[in-house]
Amino acid sequence: MSHHAAPDLTSSTSVDDLLDLGSLLTDDERAWQAKARAFAQDRIVPTIEADFEDKHFRSEFIPELGAAGFLGMHLSCYGTAGAGAVSYGLACLELEAADSGWRTFVSVQGSLAMSAIAKFGSEEQKSEWLPRMASGEVVGCFALTEPDGGSDPASMGTRAVRDGDDWVITGAKRWIGLASIAGIAIVWAQTEDGVRGFIVPTDSAGFSATPIDGKLAMRASIQCDIVFDGVRVPESLRLPDAIGLRGPFSCLNEARYGIIWGVMGAARSCLEAAVERSSSRQVFGGPIGRFQLTQAKLADMFLEYEKGVLLALHTGRRKEAGTLTPEQISVGKLNNVREAIAIAGLARSILGGDGVTDAFPVMRHMANLEAVRTYEGTDEIHALVVGRALTGVQAFR
Known part of the structure; x- marks a missing residue:
């Protein structure tokens, strides 16, 4: 091999x-x-x-x-x-x-x-x-996060003002996945009645999406800055049942649920690379996998991977039963992203210097996971959600 x-x-x-x-x-x-x-x-x-x-x-x-x-x-x-x-x-x-x-x-x-x-x-x-x-014929994006910060969407600056049968949207969003290739954007904006959601065709006058360059993570995907310069949207494209931040938050919880599972895939890829390398890399006259420190690293990586998948499976079964809570999603997202990053780091150490090259997927996964750590709620926000659930005290402000 x-x-x-x-x-x-x-x-x-x-x-x-x-x-x-x-x-x-x-x-x-x-x-x-x-x-x-x-x-x-x-x-x-x-x-x-x-x-x-x-x-x-x-x-x-x-x-x-x-x-x-x-x-x-x-x-x-x-x-x-x-x-x-x-x-x-x-x-x-x-x-x-x-x-x-x-x-x-x-x-x-x-x-x-x-x-x-x-x-x-x-x-x-x-x-x-x-x-x-x-079918993939139309790509959609989800425009919630703004340049001044994603963790506090209640303070969003994007505004939608009613004008006859239309709405006029003005503002900016940042870190919006797929926006430059999307056919429609789900846009969240403040109105005089609170936050509302709109389906905005991306060919609308005044809509512009610019891919963010200089990323050292998620380089094989697209995230954008969006500007809304008086974008006119008919009332028929407002999401009628999206009232307040409950709308975007319920969608974010769907995405966070997928992350709980997804990052365990990146972790498994890193773990598999480390297991294979511990057999094939020869030092001091034999494979590095015979050393106790290497086996201890592999055991630690495996334990956290296995626990992460079992946590994902538990959240999945609760989701299917209709009993999954936002706090439980925060537990899964916080734990699994953090442990996937730790697994990637240990895998890199087993791979030695070659671990920083693209001969292995580990550094790419590690960089990507740092981005996943931030989006759909940072570690800090999810920790405060769990802390609030444990103490009953809100510590966000």
Whole structure:
């Protein structure tokens, strides 16, 4: 075996065999996981290191993801797959094992943009947009975060003012995934009646989206600055049932749920690379895996990976039962991102100097995970959500 052989994601791995996670899944869940793993291995992995280096997003994958049923797969209407929460989580895990950018795409399209329309849109809006988004014909973005900070959306500066049968939107958003390739943007703006949501076609006059350059993470995906310069939107494109911040927050919780699973895919990829390298790298006359310190690192990495997947599975079962709370989502997001980053760091140490090169996926995953750590709620915000749940005291202000 080559020292730099990529782990074979199409077969069951020893990491997952050790505690037999598959025995906790249904046949349908295993089938979705296998389909996502095959797509990630066959389509994403062969070019992802070059795409990361070249800052290239392969938009040709979008209709393929749609045809496979991954876009909005957890929804059950208007051309979506109607998969369970655990199946969706497993798909997120397998896509992020290839690269966080592709789990992010599925998350922005399905958990954010499509969920907003499915939860808060009119029948006309749902029937017009959801089938086209499920197929990948139309890409959606979710415009909530603003340049002055994402953790306090209640203070957003983007405004929508009623003008006859239209709304006029003025303001700016930042770090908006997919905005420069999207056909529609789900835009959240302050009105005289509080925060409201709008479906804004991106070819509207006054709408401009500029990809953010200089990123050292998420380089194979797109995040943008958006400017709204008096963008005129008809009342028919306002999401009628989105009232206040409950609207965007419920969508964010859908996306955070996917992250709980997804980052464990990045962690598994790093763990597999470390396990393989501990056998193939020879020092002091034998493989480094025979040293106690190396085995201790591998054991620590495996324990946190396994606990993270079990936590994801628990949140998934609660989501399917309709009992998952925002606080539980914060526990999962905070723990799993933090532990995935720690696993990537230990994997890098086992790989030695070669671990900082693109011969292995570890540094790419580590950089991506730092971005995931910040978006959909920072560590600090999720820690305060958990602290509030434990103490009953709000510490945000």
